[in-house]
Amino acid sequence: MQNSLFTLLFLVMISSCVKSAKTSAPKETEQTNTQANTPTNNPTPAPTPIGTPVANNPDPLYIYAWHLDNSGQKNFADAGGTIDQDLNIVGARNLGRIGSGVRIAVSDTGLETAHEDLFSNLLTGEHRDYTKSSAPFQGDPNPSGDAGDHGTSVSGIIAAVGNNGIGSQGIAYGAKLAGFKYIAGGNTLSRMLDQANGNFDIFNYSYGLYSCIFSGVPSEYIDQLKYGVNNLRAGKGAIYVKAAGNEYIGSTSDCFPSEANPRVYYGNANLEEDHSYPYQIVVAAVNANGISSSYSTPGSSVWISAPGGEYGNTNPAILTTDRTGCDKGYAKTGASRNDFEDGDALNQNCNYTSVFNGTSSATPMVSGVTALILDANPNLSWRDVKHILATTARKTDPARGDSNHPGGLDLAGHVYQQGWKTNAAGFNFHNWYGFGAADAGAAVSMAASYQTNWGIQQETNFLPNSGTIDVSIPDADSGGASSDLSVNQNLTIEAVQIRISIEHSFIGDLGIELTSPSGTKSILMNINSSVSGTAIVDEVLLSNAFYGEPSFGQWTLKIVDGYAQDVGKLTNWKLNIIGH
Numbered sequence: 001m002q003n004s005l006f007t008l009l010f011l012v013m014i015s016s017c018v019k020s021a022k023t024s025a026p027k028e029t030e031q032t033n034t035q036a037n038t039p040t041n042n043p044t045p046a047p048t049p050i051g052t053p054v055a056n057n058p059d060p061l062y063i064y065a066w067h068l069d070n071s072g073q074k075n076f077a078d079a080g081g082t083i084d085q086d087l088n089i090v091g092a093r094n095l096g097r098i099g100s101g102v103r104i105a106v107s108d109t110g111l112e113t114a115h116e117d118l119f120s121n122l123l124t125g126e127h128r129d130y131t132k133s134s135a136p137f138q139g140d141p142n143p144s145g146d147a148g149d150h151g152t153s154v155s156g157i158i159a160a161v162g163n164n165g166i167g168s169q170g171i172a173y174g175a176k177l178a179g180f181k182y183i184a185g186g187n188t189l190s191r192m193l194d195q196a197n198g199n200f201d202i203f204n205y206s207y208g209l210y211s212c213i214f215s216g217v218p219s220e221y222i223d224q225l226k227y228g229v230n231n232l233r234a235g236k237g238a239i240y241v242k243a244a245g246n247e248y249i250g251s252t253s254d255c256f257p258s259e260a261n262p263r264v265y266y267g268n269a270n271l272e273e274d275h276s277y278p279y280q281i282v283v284a285a286v287n288a289n290g291i292s293s294s295y296s297t298p299g300s301s302v303w304i305s306a307p308g309g310e311y312g313n314t315n316p317a318i319l320t321t322d323r324t325g326c327d328k329g330y331a332k333t334g335a336s337r338n339d340f341e342d343g344d345a346l347n348q349n350c351n352y353t354s355v356f357n358g359t360s361s362a363t364p365m366v367s368g369v370t371a372l373i374l375d376a377n378p379n380l381s382w383r384d385v386k387h388i389l390a391t392t393a394r395k396t397d398p399a400r401g402d403s404n405h406p407g408g409l410d411l412a413g414h415v416y417q418q419g420w421k422t423n424a425a426g427f428n429f430h431n432w433y434g435f436g437a438a439d440a441g442a443a444v445s446m447a448a449s450y451q452t453n454w455g456i457q458q459e460t461n462f463l464p465n466s467g468t469i470d471v472s473i474p475d476a477d478s479g480g481a482s483s484d485l486s487v488n489q490n491l492t493i494e495a496v497q498i499r500i501s502i503e504h505s506f507i508g509d510l511g512i513e514l515t516s517p518s519g520t521k522s523i524l525m526n527i528n529s530s531v532s533g534t535a536i537v538d539e540v541l542l543s544n545a546f547y548g549e550p551s552f553g554q555w556t557l558k559i560v561d562g563y564a565q566d567v568g569k570l571t572n573w574k575l576n577i578i579g580h
Contacts, residue, residue, distance in 0.1 A: 061168040061352060064319045066288050067157075067307035067365060068171070075316040076340040076354045081288025085396070087307065087365060089171060091441015092372045095448070099172025099371035101378065104158060105200040106364075108151030108207065110143040111179025112323050115152060116351060117160045117167035118177070126178040130185030130195065137194060141179035148330035149323050151179055153356045154206050156321025157364040158371070167352055168319055171368025171440070174375065183207055192217075193224045196240070201233055201374055204367040205242045205280070206360035211271035211297065212255035213532045214539050225279035229382045237382030239374075241367045242280040243359035244269040245297030249406060252532060265508065265530040266406060269299030276301055276542040278495040278578055281370075281386060284433060285309070285362035288316040290396040292432040296359055298417070300524050300543035302434040304389050305396065306365035312337050312355030319354045320361075326350035369440045376447040383454055383494065390547060392443045393436030395420065395428050409528035411562045413478035414511070416526060424518035425493075425548025431523060434544060454580045460489055460551075462499050462574040471570040473504070473561050480511075480560035481570055487517075490552040491579035496543050498524070498575055502536040502559065504568025510536075511560040516546045517553025527562025535568075551577040 062068065064075045070086035103123065113122055129139030143149040155177050162173030182195050196203060209215035225240060232238035247267025253259050269275050275282050282301050285293040285308025292298070293308045309317040323329030326343050330353040335341035340354045366389070373385055380388070401419035404410050420430045429435060464485040473481040496514070504510060511527035522545035559570050 058163050058165050059167055059169045060165070061319060061346065064354065065168045066316055067309070067318055070288060073316075075312070075319055076338040077312055077316045078314045081316055082290060085286070085288060085290035087171065087369060088439045088441040091439075092444040095376070095441070095444050097372045097375045097444045098162065098174030099159065099368065099375050100174035102172060102175040102202065102371040102374050103178070103200045104175055104202040104204060104367060104371060105178050105180055105195070105198060106151055106155050106158070106204045107180040107182045107195045108154055108204075109183045110141040110149055110151045110181040111155055111177070112149055112152045113142055113179065115321055115324055117164070117321050118152070118155055121159045121161055121170070121173065121176055123176045123178040128178070128180045128182070128195070130180065130182045130191045135190060135194065137191070139181070141181040143323065146328035148353070150183070150206065150360065151181070152323055153320045153330070153353060154204065154360060154364045155179065157318065157361060158204065158368045160321055167321065171365060172371035172375070175371040189218055189220060192221055196221070196224045196228055197232070200238065202239045202241060202367050202370055204364050205240065206363045208243055208245050209272045210250070210254040211245060211247055211267045211269070211531065212250065212252050212265055213271070214536070215272045217273045222274060222277055225274065225277065229279045236380065239370050239382055239385055240280040241363050241370065242275065242282050243363040244275070244282050244284045244299065244302050245272065246295040246358050247297045248295050252530070255532065263530055264407065266526065267297040268525055268529060268531070269297045270301045270524055270541045271531065273540060275299070276497060276540040278542065281366060281389065282434070283359060283363045283366045285359045286396055286433070286437055290437065292397065293357070296432065298431040300431055300522050300541070300545055302431060303386065303544055304366060304393055304435055304438050305433040306362040306369070306438045308359055308362035309357045311357060317355045317357040318361040319352060320356050322351060322353035324349065324351050329353065330355060366438055369438045369443055372440055372444050373447040376444045377450055380447060380450065381454070383457065384450060384452060387452070388443050388446050388450060389438060390427065390435040392439050392446050393434070394439045396433060396437040400430065400432070405528055407528070409562065411476065411478050411527060411560070414527065414560060414562070418521070418523060421520065421545065423520040423546060423549055424516070427547050429545040429547070435547075457494065457578065457580060458491060460487065460575065460577045462497075462576045465574045466572055468572055469570060473502075473510070473559050473568055473570060475561050475567050476564040478560060480558045482556055482558045483570060483573060484554050484556050485573070485575050486554050487551045487575065487577060489577065490550055491577050493546045493549050493551055493577060493579045495578040496546050496576070497540055497578065498557065498573055499538055499540050500536055501538050501572040502568055502570050504536070504566060505534055506566035507531065507533040507536055509561050509563040509566055511562055512541065513558040513560070514543060515556040515558070516549055517555065518549045520546055520549060522546065527560055551579060
């Protein structure tokens with residue numbers, strides 16, 4: 001693939017991106033609990049009794065966890081959120097679901113195994129350490145240094161221990177976790193493949209590549225994800241949950257650190273190649289008011305959204321576990337984001353943080369909800385889980401209409417970003433939110449009685465194919481250039497991919513749209529994104545907007561050049577329908 005960024009990772013985390021070598025993770029690691037203040041007796045967590053008021057929850061920080069139950073609380077920020085803009089965890093708890101029996105791998109920077117609110121929910125002996133030079137990678141996932149540990153905070157969102165009288169609680173506090181120290185490892189293909197394999201139900205990936213350019217991944221990794229959904233979980237398929245990114249607006253210096261004159265670009269989750277395959281659930285973030293978080297990367301490959309919050313000073317971020325002690329972590333002596341971070345009476349040992357955010361936060365929200373779904377019905381396939389999440393998603397920010405270019409680079413007669421659209425199968429979709437915000441109560445309820453027979457997933461294998469064509473793209477013209485392909489198979493759509501090649505002197509001007517035979521239009525790439533590149537060469541883009549529609553009939557591709565000066569032409573495109 002063109003312009004591979006295999007060695008450049010961003011960590012979708014608090015307020016900055018972290019560049020790391022990409023790695024992979026497969027085996028387990030021994031863990032011991034040696035911390036002096038580790039409780040010696042921590043009973044198996046039980047669900048909060050039905051009807052127990054939030055104020056009576058035994059976990060003292062639960063009342064600040066707006067993502068679990070939003071009552072408008074501020075979570076130590078200046079302003080609070082909007083009542084009920086949350087995951088509807090109460091609905092799932094009232095059905096008795098806490099994620100029991102579900103095994104989750106958190107592939108991240110590591111995990112503090114002795115944390116007071118995590119240690120009893122960890123899979124002893126199954127952690128992995130990818131800083132090791134070779135397989136097997138079983139080992140100690142604990143972080144080093146005094147910085148905040150991203151993986152520890154991600155893990156707390158999923159499965160911090162519930163009802164133990166300390167901290168808050170995870171979405172799926174009956175689930176068990178293994179920590180993969182992956183981001184800190186070296187960049188090798190074997191590690192990358194390993195961290196997508198193993199005896200786990202869910203893999204949480206709160207990391208990704210920059211979308212300043214088309215960011216390729218090794219084909220072997222796509223093959224590993226496909227293997228995982230077809231073979232893991234005794235053939236029902238692993239659930240891979242992936243962060244969309246924190247690049248609503250970014251700088252090209254992300255991709256080119258030595259660039260003399262970096263420019264602003266506007267991110268698109270589709271430009272990270274592994275997002276353009278259906279094997280991962282790509283997650284965007286919403287804030288405490290149920291509106292797209294200011295940083296969240298949009299795209300037609302987004303499946304669902306979940307709470308990620310803002311920055312924790314003016315508006316709430318997410319409360320979760322942090323490294324133990326006030327000499328390390330996000331919350332520590334001298335932290336200034338809010339009082340809670342600097343050894344507040346409620347956080348005297350700085351074991352928790354209230355300022356975690358990003359699609360890094362939204363991703364473990366969906367992993368946690370998925371664990372509740374599998375608790376309700378462990379026989380579900382990976383496709384069933386995706387369908388349940390899409391069907392039960394809440395149409396958040398429901399009045400959101402078409403949006404203008406965030407930098408003012410609109411083109412007369414052209415819609416930059418569509419508002420909510422209802423496709424021919426009745427599914428609502430928005431590039432900011434996917435099918436909407438995750439609703440744990442509704443999803444668990446649907447899962448409990450869910451039965452389906454999807455049959456084997458089929459693909460048209462990038463047919464039809466336009467062959468070599470020469471379609472000029474008019475400059476700064478909303479009419480654009482169009483090309484049609486007809487699909488003769490009548491599948492019920494689960495995802496649609498295109499593989500496309502365009503010759504153009506600056507691809508950052510271009511928008512790419514696809515319209516189905518049913519008349520649904522999806523924007524796969526927005527105009528005037530300012531992403532880098534002088535051509536698009538055989539790149540894959542995916543849209544979920546056509547979910548449930550029939551594939552048969554004429555599909556129309558449209559390329560729009562949104563800015564004067566640079567010109568080019570469409571030279572080839574192929575269509576792949578994935579469905580049943």
